[in-house]
Amino acid sequence: xxxxxxxxxxxxxxxxxxxxxxxFTAPMxxxxxxxxxxxxxxxxxxxxxxxxxxxxxxxxxxSWDDVQRAKNNEAAKAGEVARIEGLIAQLTDNVNRTQAEAxxxxxxxxxxxxAFFDAAQQAEDLQAQADQQAADALDAxxxxxxxxxxxxxxxxxxxxxxxFFAGSAAGADDLxxxxxxxxxxxxxxxxxxxxxIAARDNxxxxxxxxxxxxxxxxxxxxxxxxxxxxxxxAAMAAQAALDQQTSHLGELQAQLAALKDTTASTVKGYQDxxxxxxxxxxxxxxxxxxxxxxxxxxxxxxxxxxxxxxxAPAPSGWARPSSGRHTSGYGQRxxxxxxxxxxxxxxxxxxxxxxxxxxxxxxxxxxxxMAWPYSGFGNYVRIDHGGGVQTSYAHMxxxxxxxxxxxxxxxxxxxxxxxxxSFGCHLHFExxxxxxxxxxxxxxxxxxxxx
Numbered sequence: 269x270x271x272x273x274x275x276x277x278x279x280x281x282x283x284x285x286x287x288x289x290x291x292f293t294a295p296m297x298x299x300x301x302x303x304x305x306x307x308x309x310x311x312x313x314x315x316x317x318x319x320x321x322x323x324x325x326x327x328x329x330x331s332w333d334d335v336q337r338a339k340n341n342e343a344a345k346a347g348e349v350a351r352i353e354g355l356i357a358q359l360t361d362n363v364n365r366t367q368a369e370a371x372x373x374x375x376x377x378x379x380x381x382x383a384f385f386d387a388a389q390q391a392e393d394l395q396a397q398a399d400q401q402a403a404d405a406l407d408a409x410x411x412x413x414x415x416x417x418x419x420x421x422x423x424x425x426x427x428x429x430x431x432f433f434a435g436s437a438a439g440a441d442d443l444x445x446x447x448x449x450x451x452x453x454x455x456x457x458x459x460x461x462x463x464x465i466a467a468r469d470n471x472x473x474x475x476x477x478x479x480x481x482x483x484x485x486x487x488x489x490x491x492x493x494x495x496x497x498x499x500x501x502a503a504m505a506a507q508a509a510l511d512q513q514t515s516h517l518g519e520l521q522a523q524l525a526a527l528k529d530t531t532a533s534t535v536k537g538y539q540d541x542x543x544x545x546x547x548x549x550x551x552x553x554x555x556x557x558x559x560x561x562x563x564x565x566x567x568x569x570x571x572x573x574x575x576x577x578x579x580a581p582a583p584s585g586w587a588r589p590s591s592g593r594h595t596s597g598y599g600q601r602x603x604x605x606x607x608x609x610x611x612x613x614x615x616x617x618x619x620x621x622x623x624x625x626x627x628x629x630x631x632x633x634x635x636x637x638m639a640w641p642y643s644g645f646g647n648y649v650r651i652d653h654g655g656g657v658q659t660s661y662a663h664m665x666x667x668x669x670x671x672x673x674x675x676x677x678x679x680x681x682x683x684x685x686x687x688x689x690s691f692g693c694h695l696h697f698e699x700x701x702x703x704x705x706x707x708x709x710x711x712x713x714x715x716x717x718x719x
Contacts, residue, residue: 329355329516335523336535345527352524359517362509370499370506371641377499378643380492385616385705387488391481398474405471408464503640507671518542557668557680561627578622579629579678582716586632587678589661590695592622594719598707616705617660617698618719621684624665624693628682630675631659631697631712639671645696646688649681656703662696663687 330352338348519542526538578591596619634653638660642648645662649669652658665685669675686693697719699708712719 329520330523332523332535332539335526339527339535349524349527352520352527356517356520356524359509359513359520363506363513366502366506366509370502371643373495373499373502374641374643377492377495380488380495384485384488384492387481387485388704391478391485394474394478394481398471398478401467401471401474405464405467408467503638507640518545553668556625556666556683559625559627561680579627579680581677584715584717585677586712586715586717587629588712588717588719589629589631589659589697590620590622590626590684590719592620592626592684592695595619595621595694598709617662617696618708619694619696620719621692621694624684624686626684626693627680628661628664628684628695630677630679630681631699631717632657632677634658634675636669636671636673636675636681639667639669639673641687644689646690647682647685648688651675651681656701658700660698660700662698663690663694665693 330348334348338344522538522542526533526535529538578588581587596615598615598618600614628649630651632651632653634651636649637652637658638648638650640648642662645660647664647667648660648662649664649667650658650660661682663685664682664687666683667681668683669679669681675681684693684695690696697708699706699711701711708719
């Protein structure tokens with residue numbers, strides 16, 4: 269369902285079947301959404317997702333009135349302290365446990381997906397070779413036919429030749445079968461005939477190899493899809509645990525401090541501190557977004573959506589995802605290594621660098637399907653634009669969107685960073701069409717954008 273194949277003009281048995289073609293282009297189901305990334309995270313904002321229940325201990329949290337009553341009663345204070353300490357430990361443990369599991373399964377999904385991509389590419393390459401060899405076989409057979417025609421004309425049996433070749437041959441096999449019965453050709457120009465037979469046999473051998481490669485591709489696809497579903501569920505659980513911790517941990521810590529404080533500090537003072545911390549975080553996020561928007565405006569003034577500027581939509585409805593310069597392209601490259609890892613030898617996206625903290629923008633309108641640390645990609649966002657097209661954004665220092673959120677073209681979705689396997693601050697940008705990674709440069713260029 270991910271790979272479009274070239275077909276030969278001959279019926280050599282090496283092209284995909286009609287059933288395979290239908291599978292490649294059919295709309296993707298949840299089960300078949302490999303390459304879209306972790307798809308079904310829209311419910312994360314609620315903390316309740318299919319198959320992932322919120323932690324049972326979160327049913328009841330102490331109120332500030334509970335804390336005030338316990339603070340005024342020594343007998344109740346110890347019990348309330350123990351209760352809050354238990355809740356804090358459970359929240360922390362739940363986040364650590366679910367995040368570790370999510371990272372483990374995301375790693376397994378990444379490995380399985382890469383194996384599938386490699387197998388799919390091998391099947392594609394073998395198919396292309398088989399198609400080319402089939403065309404060569406027909407060309408060789410036609411050349412042998414011309415030699416045979418000339419031989420028989422020279423031998424005075426021109427009428428027999430015209431009757432023999434009346435009507436075109438169905439293909440290389442049909443033509444070679446006719447030629448094989450012609451003694452003069454076999455006797456006097458055996459090399460020409462042998463070359464045609466060899467080309468035909470090579471085409472069939474490559475066709476057989478392509479069939480085996482497609483079977484292996486499909487086997488690995490099923491494994492990767494299963495890994496994707498497991499990673500999806502684990503990411504849901506981890507996000508739900510993190511949301512729960514984010515909502516309650518700061519307040520629980522302040523409540524615990526209030527209970528343990530023997531000075532004249534008031535509960536209200538601690539409560540105000542929690543509110544001040546929340547506002548400070550919101551302000552920091554706001555400033556980061558505003559800086560990203562200023563970066564976009566400044567870059568847009570210099571380059572526009574079709575040039576170097578980032579985030580300014582072109583008439584096509586697509587926007588450059590970064591205002592940074594192009595630093596690495598799609599395809600085979602030298603594998604750079606650091607102390608702990610090496611970069612991939614095949615680069616499935618393009619890199620752009622505008623500086624740490626610079627804005628990263630949605631390339632087009634769509635729905636966020638993943639907003640989560642993902643294997644060597646670090647902080648990672650994937651957006652589904654519909655029509656089988658998705659884009660992804662990796663190595664972010666900060667993520668400003670959530671799974672399930674609808675974004676517009678040029679909307680700020682994150683900030684440039686070097687999380688994951690990265691040798692410096694940059695955006696790694698990928699484009700997927702029906703699950704298969706494609707070169708972002710010609711894809712975006714066709715939409716009026718240079719990356």
